Amino acid sequence: MKIFSDYAHDKMMSLFDEHSNEVGSELKKTNPIQYKDYKSTDCITYSLNVIAYAFEKRGNTEAASQVWKLGKRGTELARYLVNSHGWVGIYVNPDSKHPIDVDPEHTYTSHLATKTCKYYQIPLSYKVHNYTITPNAHKSFQKLNRDAGVSKLDSIAISSLDNVTFGFGVSRGGMHTWVFSRGRVYEVHWDKVGSELYEASSLRTFPWLSGVIVVPSDQVSKIEASAKLTCTLA
Amino acid sequence: MYFSVIRILLYLALCMVASCSASDYKCVTVLQYSDFGPQVIASEVIGMEWWQWQTHGASRPIKSDVKVVVYKGIPLRKIEERYPVIPQRQKDFRYLELQSALLFLNKKIEENLMASVTTTLVRTREQISMMSGCSILK
Numbered sequence: 001m002k003i004f005s006d007y008a009h010d011k012m013m014s015l016f017d018e019h020s021n022e023v024g025s026e027l028k029k030t031n032p033i034q035y036k037d038y039k040s041t042d043c044i045t046y047s048l049n050v051i052a053y054a055f056e057k058r059g060n061t062e063a064a065s066q067v068w069k070l071g072k073r074g075t076e077l078a079r080y081l082v083n084s085h086g087w088v089g090i091y092v093n094p095d096s097k098h099p100i101d102v103d104p105e106h107t108y109t110s111h112l113a114t115k116t117c118k119y120y121q122i123p124l125s126y127k128v129h130n131y132t133i134t135p136n137a138h139k140s141f142q143k144l145n146r147d148a149g150v151s152k153l154d155s156i157a158i159s160s161l162d163n164v165t166f167g168f169g170v171s172r173g174g175m176h177t178w179v180f181s182r183g184r185v186y187e188v189h190w191d192k193v194g195s196e197l198y199e200a201s202s203l204r205t206f207p208w209l210s211g212v213i214v215v216p217s218d219q220v221s222k223i224e225a226s227a228k229l230t231c232t233l234a
Numbered sequence: 235m236y237f238s239v240i241r242i243l244l245y246l247a248l249c250m251v252a253s254c255s256a257s258d259y260k261c262v263t264v265l266q267y268s269d270f271g272p273q274v275i276a277s278e279v280i281g282m283e284w285w286q287w288q289t290h291g292a293s294r295p296i297k298s299d300v301k302v303v304v305y306k307g308i309p310l311r312k313i314e315e316r317y318p319v320i321p322q323r324q325k326d327f328r329y330l331e332l333q334s335a336l337l338f339l340n341k342k343i344e345e346n347l348m349a350s351v352t353t354t355l356v357r358t359r360e361q362i363s364m365m366s367g368c369s370i371l372k
Contacts, residue, residue, distance in 0.1 A: 101295065
């Protein structure tokens with residue numbers, strides 16, 4: 001019998017590969033007549049389609065319906081998956097000290113992840129960071145943290161995520177959501193259609209930088225143990 | 235004589251308008267979202283950094299131009315009238331009473347989790363502290 005992550009992976013790939021009847025929700029709003037026969041989608045709708053499908057295939061229709069109810073906010077959905085279904089939160093950040101966009105959001109959430117084991121109230125169990133280091137020649141280096149040297153590369157923890165079959169991702173407190181598989185981010189752009197509607201890219205170079213990936217319990221054994229956070233969850 | 239009286243009356247009227255504007259200015263300050271630190275803390279008092287009429291942001295990491303109106307002694311209703319939220323024109327204001335702003339800033343400055351953020355918050359506190367002596371508008 002297939003596990004939850006297998007069903008989720010099947011669905012995310014089938015939507016990624018075939019979406020000729022879909023259009024980004026914002027594009028449909030601005031061109032309602034042109035796209036009247038298309039189904040509206042966006043970043044969170046993609047994730048909801050995938051997660052609800054997997055719950056249904058596993059026979060948990062109540063959870064599938066709850067997923068759609070919580071779907072307005074990515075953070076609420078992630079909290080629900082962790083608190084009610086035993087999913088596990090992994091904080092991700094390519095370079096905690098020197099984010100290439102010089103936004104303090106990334107360094108601050110990194111501090112909070114270590115100190116509180118939380119990301120926007122989503123419980124965290126792991127922290128995978130410093131996998132794409134900002135070099136000292138980069139214009140963003142030491143713009144936020146003047147006294148910090150070049151971050152130490154950790155390529156082991158990020159490599160373990162290459163084995164994770166499925167995860168749900170949240171960036172900037174729910175500003176953007178996405179799904180994840182084997183080191184890659186799969187996302188929908190709400191202002192696009194056709195070949196530009198869906199995009200897959202490496203987590204290592206994902207431009208949103210910090211965020212959280214919550215993974216089903218069937219994936220936990222694949223995560224590098226040294227990435228485990230040591231703070232006690234409140 | 236008649237023209238002198240008119241001139242004095244006009245002068246007095248102008249002074250009244252000027253003093254009202256000065257009070258207005260002192261009792262309201264419009265700041266940037268980022269003046270309250272990164273979203274992970276600022277959201278505690280002014281909501282998330284994406285447009286408030288949307289349930290989430292765009293799929294590219296673009297910042298929305300969200301402004302924060304810090305006010306003192308003026309009914310919120312009047313502030314909302316003066317700084318209305320207009321989605322069609324991408325006008326997004328968050329309203330924060332001075333005392334709440336100071337409470338938030340003092341707490342985060344004391345926590346001092348990140349030096350560069352603390353510097354920003356101290357600067358914001360200095361800026362809005364100047365409102366403490368403002369007159370209350372009717």
